[in-house]
Amino acid sequence: MVLLEISVNGKGCRVLVDATTSLLTVLREQLHITGPKIGCETGDCGACSVLIDGKLRRACLTNAMSVNGSEITTVEGIGGSGGLHALQKSFYEHHASQCGYCTPGMIVASKALLDNNPTPTELEIKEALSGNLCRCASYVNIIKAVKSAALKTSNGGGEP
């Protein structure tokens, strides 16, 4: 076991982990942060998407110790005490989920996009979300939701 020190959604965490453990296992099973979902554990579905030092990553393919000292943001850290984030409101308003399993990953991937590109085109939204599978195939509304959130936040709509 090795000592891992990370900050998750602004809170410092110290845990003992196995050297080959994934960040996803640490988040869910040791820190009980269950927003990132276990989908495939092969990096193909995107349900475990998180931000590591602001960059979109797969928690399942991230060796936990390799991000020692990093800042992790999960869907729980988006919005949070300030209420729903503009993206979350927009997903809600646009019916952008059916079963909801992909939604945490979709929100995180969309956040990563808008942080770098506040006014994406439809193609840029599609590219940014191309690694996040939705088996209910709610893609049409998901894309609409991201577009609408982008319009609101880029017009100074008050991002929490």
Next chain:
Amino acid sequence: MKKRGKGLAVAFYPTGMGGGGDFTNAIVKIKPDGTADLIIGTVELGQGACTVLPQMAAEILGIEYEQVKFINDNTDSCPICFGSFASRVTYFAGNAVIKAATNARQKLFEIAAPDLGAAPEDLEAVDGTIRVKNSPEKALPIGQVATKGLYEKHEFVVGTGSFGRPRSFPDPETGACDPLATLAWASVQIEVEVDTETGVVTVIDSRSVYDVGKAINPEMAKLQVEGGAIMGMSWATLENLYPFYPSPKFQPRSLGQYMIATTMDIPHIETTMVECPSPVGPWGAKGIGEMTANPPSPAVVNAVHDAIGVWITDIPITPEKVLRALEEKEKAGN
């Protein structure tokens, strides 16, 4: 060379078990604060049961959707539902919920009748109140009525409902039977672009028209149709459980090998809803869950034929199947 083609497919789809025999039970319980519990064994697997069933109970009880709590967390203690399959929930569970809610409402009418000075059959449930038809000023909040029933009259304000279809066995002489409950209808048009050199088929346009009887929740019904349109085209062009059928070789073992459509693979999508009510569905509703994945693939097959003049009738239409079919066509000299 890139060639385009259009294809059409139509579909109809029944609801529930073919031949009948399935049912759903529901309990609606009114609480002293005027809200309701809907207790039902129906499983929510993302299709929207926990949205549309409370919506239906709220409609009957004259309260808001948010005031109905959907309780399905223990399928042992909840009333039996045959299951979330065969697009049956809105129709079977919906009818059961309507019956249970109507039943509970009748109890509210009976409790409120003496205080309102009217017969139970002259009352209605509107805007969170029980009131006299045509005399809206004579009204009592539902919470007050329920409280009176529970605390003074010791009347448990609860309604139960069951909805099912009897088994229909075929007549041994003629085969005649009544196997189907409600039929939803659909027509889907797909446009594809086929690269005749690489064999790649790209779905570029998808237009769906669905007769849903009555869309209980129009946004969710539309989303389900759009999801089905994408699943169907994904099935028709990408999803391959046996890449070398009948050989089991190279069967996909992960989501990295089993291809489903991503955001980058979806065509332009248009959806139109038609509401031609079912005489037996809740407010005319039919079931459209499963059928939405069905017509896109035959429409893709037809569109590919329109584009390159060959029939590829086993899906998915992989680039290899397209190239082999085109070679056959060339050999045959047409």
Next chain:
Amino acid sequence: MLNETFHAPGDLSQACSLISDLGEKAIIIAGGTDLMVRFNRHRVNRNVALVYVGKLGLNFIKEEQDHIVIGACANLADITASALVQKKIPLLARACSQMASPAIRNAATLGGNLGTNARNADGVAALMALGAVVVTASTGGEIRMPIEAFVTTPKKEKLANGGIVKQFEVPCLTADERWAWEKLRQRQGDSRSILSVSLRTKMAGNICKSMRLVLGSMAAHPFVSKTAAELLEGKYISSELIDQAAKEILSETDPGTDSRASAWYRAKAAQVLIRRVLSQLV
């Protein structure tokens, strides 16, 4: 019983001696996008020592004389976004931009793409077309080797004393050079190559002065086509010659069958892609 250790050396020489000391137990991890799949599935002997190479400062992308030098730990997203790569060796930016999905590209490294030693490694194919040199480092010093030699050399020889890949040196495109990249994949978002064809060439009008044409997924490794160079260099590129090249280059290939496509399909499609990349030159 797990007997795992984790090491995160802070510089290259420290990493090299650590790997040398750990011997067979050492497993080098960078982005983790391939290795973690194996760990997640519990397929790996857990008596391992992970050596994380992400803190060695090997994520640079810089210009040195007429070369772009890319650290082995530069990730695919950074390479795609690099103005230097886009300007001087755009073929690599294009290839990296179409690999996997955005989240994977933020983690997966160019060194890892070489390390997985896959038939369909797009990054390796692009580096090969560009004529890149691989630099490895170990306790015994540095070794430089053209990437096409690297992929076919046994591990014991190219990474003696348990060395690691340090960097890639890629000659910048000159004003009279051109490039092309074509790749077939099963779907448009997040999918691995069925095959790729890329090239770097020098043209004088329609006359081909030099030709490095690389096929990916058409043999055990991406490879530089000898036939393409022999057939096309010094010639006027006509559509007849392109057709001839597409057919003859096939004799060098040994396409395999997998879940993405059959060998039959790869052979057919390779000819199409070869024609497409060559047609861009005339």
